[in-house]
Each structure stands twice: as C-alpha cells, then as structure tokens.
Amino acid sequence: MEIKHNTVVGLTYDLKVSKELDDIESEPFSVEVRDEDDPFFFLFGNSGLPEKFEEYLIGKKQGEGFLFTISSADAYGDADEELIMALPKSQFTAAQGFEPEMLEEGNFLPLMDENGYPLQAKVLKDLGDEVLLDFNHPLVGFDLHFEGEVFEVRAATAEEIAHGHVHGDHGFQH
Template sequence: MSICKNTVVYFHYDLTDAQGTLLESSRDGEPSAYLHGSANILPGVETALEDKTEGDTISVTLPPEQAYGPRREDQVRRVPVKHLIYQGKLRPGLTVQVNTSEGRKPATVVKAGKFGADIDTNHPMAGQTLTFTIDVMRLRDASPEEIAHRHVHGPGGHQH
C-alpha cells in the first residue's frame, strides 16, 4: 500500500530549524496520524509523503512561505490584559489566548504590564526554514466516517 488520498498515515517525525536544532519530536510517544489529502498537515509535507510506503523515511525542508509563513511585525501589538486568557503570572514567553472578533487566537507575550501586554500573534515558527524528517510507521485505508469528517479518529488522531 502506498500513500494516496484517503490513506491514514501513522508517522514519527523530528522537526529541526535551519541550524539543525531539534524543535520537536514525536519519537517519545505514540506515532502521529493524519488523513492524506484532507489538508491536515503542511502541504509541502503532504506532497513529499505522496506515494511513500510503510518503512519509508523522508526529509523535506520548507522555507517560511511553505511552512508557517514569514514573520510579520504588524502581528505584534499592545492589548488590554482583560482580553487575554491565561493561567499563572503574565510574563514574557507565556502562550496566551486572545479574545478577538473572530474567536480566540493563540499569542505569545512579549512584554507584560499591569493593565496591558505586548503580544505576538505570529505562529511561533513563523519566519523559519524548517526540516521535517518523517518515518512512515503504518498505513491503512480511512473509514467512511473519517473521510466524511476529514480527519483520523482514535489514537494519534482526533478524539470525539
């Protein structure tokens, strides 16, 4: 079986930056899972996995434009603390949720004050060239329910 539309793919990955620094890895836990062809992962990674089989290893490097986008300075702004959702003490580096007219959005605190905070709503990996090293662990056909919902159900996937 090879990876094509509506294949459930179980995989382990390492994610490194342009300097080779490990940013994330799934290898200490259960494999991740996604439904191929349903836009559940970055398009460049999904394209690189097309036609691969169990046991294959790939490495794909994505520039910022194909990963999480360029870093935009206009995404750093001051907001009243009352619009932030967080636990503990508000401090630089803390990930918070911001209430917006489009719903809650994640942000990183750049500077914290008593009544306001400077927050960065760029993706934490925006502006970075990223390399994904992926080991394809297991493949299976998606169930009709998974195809209808456009994501994997069960371990490694979405839990309903």
C-alpha cells in the same frame, strides 16, 4: 498501502529548524521529536500543514524513511505584523482558566478563535494593563528539516473524511 489523498498517516520524526540571518543559515536545532510512543497522525489532503510537507510524503509506504527540508517561504512564510497586537489583561482571568504566570514574556497562551478552534499566541511583552501577543505560527520565518519514518498508513473512514480529521486512538474522540 501508500500515502495518498484521504489516507490516515502516522509519522515518527525529528523536526529541526534553521533561519537565515544576514545571508548566513543558522545550524538546524531540534524543536520536536515524535517517536513510536507518540507518533504524529493526520488526514492526508486535509492536514492544514504546508503543501510541500504533503508533497514530499505522497506515495511513501509504511516503514519508508524520509528526509527533506521545506524553506520558510514554502512553510509558514514571514511574520505578519498585523498578527501582533496588544490586548487588555482583563481578558485573561482566573475564571477563564488563566493564571498570572501564564502572561509572562515568552509563554504561549492556549486560546480559541471565534469558531471554537484552538490557537495559541506568544506573549511578547507585558505593557501594564495590556499584554503584547504574537498570533503568528511559532515556526514562521524558519526553514523546516524533517527526518523520519512512515509509521502507519491506512484508508480513512467515511466519518474521518466527512469530519476532516483522524478519529480513534490517534485523533479526536467524539
């Protein structure tokens, strides 16, 4: 079966990123490796991933390799200053599952939006009674370099299509 809309796709890959600074592209460095023990699964056409990511994979079959680069503009774009905000430390209590060391600079806080969907924010600075958080995607501003292989392709179930995500061993358990 080939990758197309409403298929469940499993990938193994090495994701490297690079950034252009002063018209000089940095050397790509690895930020994520997904191997046969931990492949990445998603519902094609409803992944929430950059469009170019799916464009480069459409039509590929199980066992096929891939190698492509997505520019930052086609990936997660540039940082949005409106997504950097100071919030009171009092919002991050032990009762809510937060430990003080989680608010240290450079850490990523696991959070949920108003609809209960998970998101994360990077701690930029301790401001005393407040903490400065960056809600931009962690890969904003980076070119993405993918090299990998299609691990599995199968038809999505009606339930997966209706729910918009993969179920079972490699997805959500309801």
